[in-house]
């Protein structure tokens with residue numbers, strides 16, 4: 001049965017927290033060393049809601065959270081307001097079943113609906129599953145940054161990928177203030 005993708009609710013946050021902290025402790029998908037608490041994820045969730053940005057979850061038939069995806073502003077300057085950076089995480093024992101692609105497909109549609117122009121993915125260069133997932137959904141590699149991070153006692157390289165959501169769209173008129 002295809003996964004159900006829906007908007008996250010506050011009561012999904014403990015499950016989202018568990019997925020996030022598992023990625024912190026066991027992967028190079030998040031370049032932090034320390035797990036966070038529920039208040040941290042609540043603040044993140046509230047910030048997304050305040051901006052009108054979605055947080056999506058993939059759920060099973062009992063409404064249990066299997067994965068989640070979200071985006072936020074890419075860089076905190078006005079000129080970047082049409083670009084967002086996203087993340088997608090699937091519970092470790094649920095990977096390889098198409099949940100990541102399902103979440104990302106829906107997230108792309110939501111970014112279009114928000115009027116965004118570009119989605120940016122910042123991926124650890126050794127994360128082949130994530131790079132292939134993004135390639136399949138039309139993202140292209142636009143940057144390679146060797147050794148900009150470190151975790152688990154080694155340097156990490158960063159690969160930037162991006163998708164233009166509305167190719168050919170004219171930029172907004174210049175602000176003449």
Ligand SMILES: CC(C)(COP(=O)(O)OP(=O)(O)OC[C@H]1O[C@@H](n2cnc3c(N)ncnc32)[C@H](O)[C@@H]1OP(=O)(O)O)[C@@H](O)C(=O)NCCC(=O)NCCS
Pocket residue numbers: 023027029087088089090091092093094095096097098099100101121122123124127128129130132133
């Ligand atoms: C990257 C990620 C979101 C992909 O989601 P997914 O639901 O596993 O995606 P898919 O079902 O398309 O499978 C991805 C790949 O994992 C392989 N796979 C199969 N079984 C697997 C398993 N048990 N565990 C892990 N990967 C498995 C799939 O065959 C596929 O390989 P391919 O790319 O060569 O075809 C997911 O692996 C994940 O959450 N990883 C940890 C967090 C992360 O890296 N997030 C992205 C940060 S940029």
